[in-house]
Amino acid sequence: MPDAARLSDLALDEAARLMRAGQLGLQCGPLTLSAKTSLPDVARSVYTLYANHPVEVAPDFSDFHVSVRLPGNLRRFFRAQAHFFVEGEAPFEPLPRVQAPALFEWGLNWVIAAGCHQWINIHAASLERNGRVLILPAPPGSGKSTLCAALALRGWRLLSDELTLLDPHTLMAHALARPINLKNASIELIKAFEPTAVWGQVTYETTRGRVTHLRPPRESVERMRELARPAWVVFPKYVAGAEPMLTPRDKAATFTHFAQNAFNYSVHGERGFDAVGRLVDQCQCYEFEYSQLHDALEVFDWLAEHSDEAQPPH
Amino acid sequence: MGCACGTQRFAWRRWGENGVVFDRRYGDTHTLSGVTASIFEAWLSCGSLAIGDLAGALALDDVQSLPERGALNDALLELQRRGLLPLR
Numbered sequence A: 001m002p003d004a005a006r007l008s009d010l011a012l013d014e015a016a017r018l019m020r021a022g023q024l025g026l027q028c029g030p031l032t033l034s035a036k037t038s039l040p041d042v043a044r045s046v047y048t049l050y051a052n053h054p055v056e057v058a059p060d061f062s063d064f065h066v067s068v069r070l071p072g073n074l075r076r077f078f079r080a081q082a083h084f085f086v087e088g089e090a091p092f093e094p095l096p097r098v099q100a101p102a103l104f105e106w107g108l109n110w111v112i113a114a115g116c117h118q119w120i121n122i123h124a125a126s127l128e129r130n131g132r133v134l135i136l137p138a139p140p141g142s143g144k145s146t147l148c149a150a151l152a153l154r155g156w157r158l159l160s161d162e163l164t165l166l167d168p169h170t171l172m173a174h175a176l177a178r179p180i181n182l183k184n185a186s187i188e189l190i191k192a193f194e195p196t197a198v199w200g201q202v203t204y205e206t207t208r209g210r211v212t213h214l215r216p217p218r219e220s221v222e223r224m225r226e227l228a229r230p231a232w233v234v235f236p237k238y239v240a241g242a243e244p245m246l247t248p249r250d251k252a253a254t255f256t257h258f259a260q261n262a263f264n265y266s267v268h269g270e271r272g273f274d275a276v277g278r279l280v281d282q283c284q285c286y287e288f289e290y291s292q293l294h295d296a297l298e299v300f301d302w303l304a305e306h307s308d309e310a311q312p313p314h
Numbered sequence B: 001m002g003c004a005c006g007t008q009r010f011a012w013r014r015w016g017e018n019g020v021v022f023d024r025r026y027g028d029t030h031t032l033s034g035v036t037a038s039i040f041e042a043w044l045s046c047g048s049l050a051i052g053d054l055a056g057a058l059a060l061d062d063v064q065s066l067p068e069r070g071a072l073n074d075a076l077l078e079l080q081r082r083g084l085l086p087l088r
Helices: A012-020 A040-049 A097-115 A144-152 A185-193 A218-222 A251-261 A270-282 A293-305 B003-009 B034-046 B051-057 B069-081
Strands: A024-028 A031-037 A055-057 A064-069 A081-086 A120-123 A125-129 A132-136 A157-160 A163-166 A180-183 A203-206 A209-214 A229-238 A245-248 A284-290 B010-015 B018-023 B028-032
Touching: A012 A024, A012 A031, A012 A040, A031 A040, A031 A097, A040 A097, A064 A097, A081 A097, A097 A120, A097 A163, A097 A203, A097 A209, A120 A251, A120 A270, A125 A144, A132 A144, A132 A293, A144 A157, A144 A180, A144 A185, A144 A229, A144 A293, A157 A163, A157 A218, A180 A185, A185 A209, A229 A251, A229 A270, A229 A293, A251 A270, A251 B010, A251 B018, A251 B028, A270 B010, A270 B018, A284 A293, B003 B010, B003 B034, B010 B034, B018 B034, B028 B034, B034 B051, B034 B069, B051 B069
Parallel strands: A031 A064, A132 A229, A229 A284
Antiparallel strands: A024 A031, A024 A055, A064 A081, A120 A163, A125 A132, A125 A157, A180 A209, A203 A209, A245 A284, B010 B018, B018 B028
């Protein structure tokens, strides 16, 4: 069978067959991921969420071989569970079987964060506009993924929802263009914001509540090999009723946040210190409070059009 | 310990009143703020732990009569507690 340009060029049955055989090579930015599963809901989820991603059948080389499968014991049947494996090893405890599609995504996050030390891997969303990258680092509950989804659906190129990958020498950001993880009320918010968006299966009663994933925009996937230079670091915070407000943030505090929230900062030693220092030097750093997505988009669009140290709008 | 030792052991970056230091000996990163950041930077430049020398490096007047002397001492103790400066 010839290699397909995109996953959606295959029929779902064929994609599921390739995944059962462990022959589906999925291209995510600079990485090739071999995905294996015999679970139909996981195969359907991958097929839906990665529809626009390039695929290769039985690639000669894969950066990682990942699989989601049922355990070999009675947990196949009673209070069923699903395991995530990378290179044949299970790096964490199994989750309830119904969470298997989400487990595939969470497992991939872990694999990339813990295994790709050629980059500095920061826990942050990143998007590009006019060749410059916006980094959104924030703790859970800050509205980071909601904002990331809205920006990605309104002309910003999605690099990543969870992992910002920085070359420690050039400081250029790599894109993965993987699905965006949304939870609870954010799901309905983004569904109303963009009714044509495509979603994966909803998973209930996870430790994060109700979660699902949003398919990344096609253009983001098509341009995922383009590197771009970080220009802004913005810490978003959803505050009910707040007017949008962008305020400068202390650079040393921004550095410290990255040092504490990069998955592999310590692995890089002084190279990491130097790279994060240069990153903070070259970026404008802000705190951003907002309550309405449309207001937030207006502020970020303003930011994209004004590269100099101008005063943000109030 | 002289300045050369400090600059060999540490990498230092400063933004405004705050800064970050990488300790090559232990691979640790520390965030320093305010007076502590200034004292550390002064020690890197002059290599002395004497309050008078540090005050000179910070372009302060006669430190004996300065109300800041207590703050300088506190900052020195803080840096020593964190293992960034040798004990006097």
